Amino acid sequence: MNWFYWGSLALVIAVTLQLTDRRRWLTGYFVSAAIIGLALAAYRTVSNQASPLWQFIIVGLKLVGYLVLPILVLVVALSFIRYSYRLIRKEGWHLHYSLLAIVGVLLVTMLGLLALNGLRWRQRWLWELLGLAVVLTAYFAAGFLAYLVAGVTTRLGRRGPVDAIIVLGAGLMPDGRPTRTLSYRLKAAAKFYRGQRAQHHQPIKLIVSGGQGADEIMAESTAMRQYLVALGIPVDVIQEENQSTSTLENLKFSHTWLVKRQPFYRAVVVTSDYHVLRANILARRLRLNMVSRGARTPWYYVPFAMFREYLALIVLYHWANIVAVIGLTLVYGAWLVKLI
Numbered sequence: 001m002n003w004f005y006w007g008s009l010a011l012v013i014a015v016t017l018q019l020t021d022r023r024r025w026l027t028g029y030f031v032s033a034a035i036i037g038l039a040l041a042a043y044r045t046v047s048n049q050a051s052p053l054w055q056f057i058i059v060g061l062k063l064v065g066y067l068v069l070p071i072l073v074l075v076v077a078l079s080f081i082r083y084s085y086r087l088i089r090k091e092g093w094h095l096h097y098s099l100l101a102i103v104g105v106l107l108v109t110m111l112g113l114l115a116l117n118g119l120r121w122r123q124r125w126l127w128e129l130l131g132l133a134v135v136l137t138a139y140f141a142a143g144f145l146a147y148l149v150a151g152v153t154t155r156l157g158r159r160g161p162v163d164a165i166i167v168l169g170a171g172l173m174p175d176g177r178p179t180r181t182l183s184y185r186l187k188a189a190a191k192f193y194r195g196q197r198a199q200h201h202q203p204i205k206l207i208v209s210g211g212q213g214a215d216e217i218m219a220e221s222t223a224m225r226q227y228l229v230a231l232g233i234p235v236d237v238i239q240e241e242n243q244s245t246s247t248l249e250n251l252k253f254s255h256t257w258l259v260k261r262q263p264f265y266r267a268v269v270v271t272s273d274y275h276v277l278r279a280n281i282l283a284r285r286l287r288l289n290m291v292s293r294g295a296r297t298p299w300y301y302v303p304f305a306m307f308r309e310y311l312a313l314i315v316l317y318h319w320a321n322i323v324a325v326i327g328l329t330l331v332y333g334a335w336l337v338k339l340i
Helices: 003-020 026-049 052-091 095-121 124-153 180-200 220-230 247-261 273-285 299-316 318-336
Strands: 164-168 205-209 238-241 267-272 290-295
Touching: 003 026, 026 052, 026 124, 052 095, 052 299, 095 124, 095 299, 124 273, 124 299, 124 318, 164 180, 164 247, 180 205, 180 220, 180 267, 180 290, 180 299, 205 220, 205 247, 220 238, 238 247, 247 267, 247 273, 267 273, 273 290, 273 299, 299 318
Parallel strands: 164 205, 164 267, 205 238, 267 290
Antiparallel strands: none
16 A cells, blocks of 8 residues: 555545535544554665565564554553542542543453463454454544544634633632632633734623523623633623523624624634634534634543543434444455455
């Protein structure tokens, strides 16, 4: 296979997607494919021209890689389980906090079955079943890598003056104060507001978007407005949107308010860094003239937040993922029976 050709083709497609609209998950797939393809092309060129000593070293590195990979997967799986345990102890029990632990247990189980079948059972049907599990695991791992890459590419692009800054809600504490995640978003929005005012000297509306949850004593937007005022933002530039209960509603309801006052507005959405890609995708789907920028996330919350966000993207593109899983399963089955 000509890895240079396919890597270059993936790079051209990635650049085209990025220039037409940076708010895509697909760009992450093609950038990842380009990096892998060009890296393999470089590796093949170097290995073909290497001296016998270097070829021996390369073979040794391959063997080490094959041995290290299962250990690395095991370490990641155990880290998932440990992280979920620590998060539940810190934040309290919630089913979604256990999702990483469930994935960790599944990975450990898969590795255990591979070891037992290789050392003792030697059942062909189990090898075939585990092979399918490895293929599907690789598919979802590739999707997560694409999410990480697209999380970077979706932030790259030309920036200019904006007419509005939309801050997405992220929950309140029992006493009505913004959570740490939300406070980071509000601080980032306040800093961006001041920067825009200093650079472009034009009026900017700051929309705080979030309704009242069943376990919250006030609407998120009210707590967000109070927090921004305490940070020194003028109260008259802040507009509350207090009906939304999801990111999609945040964007739709904020757009409805904006477009009535300025049909051709330019807006920036401030959210957490792990959430920027999905917010951008939803804005593109709604055909809104909005791009997102990220605020930092509490360090202890990052692994869970990124994993949950990846699951949300899988659900958002559920039909594409269902078709991909079915297609991979059928191709794998056809390979087993030697149809391909």
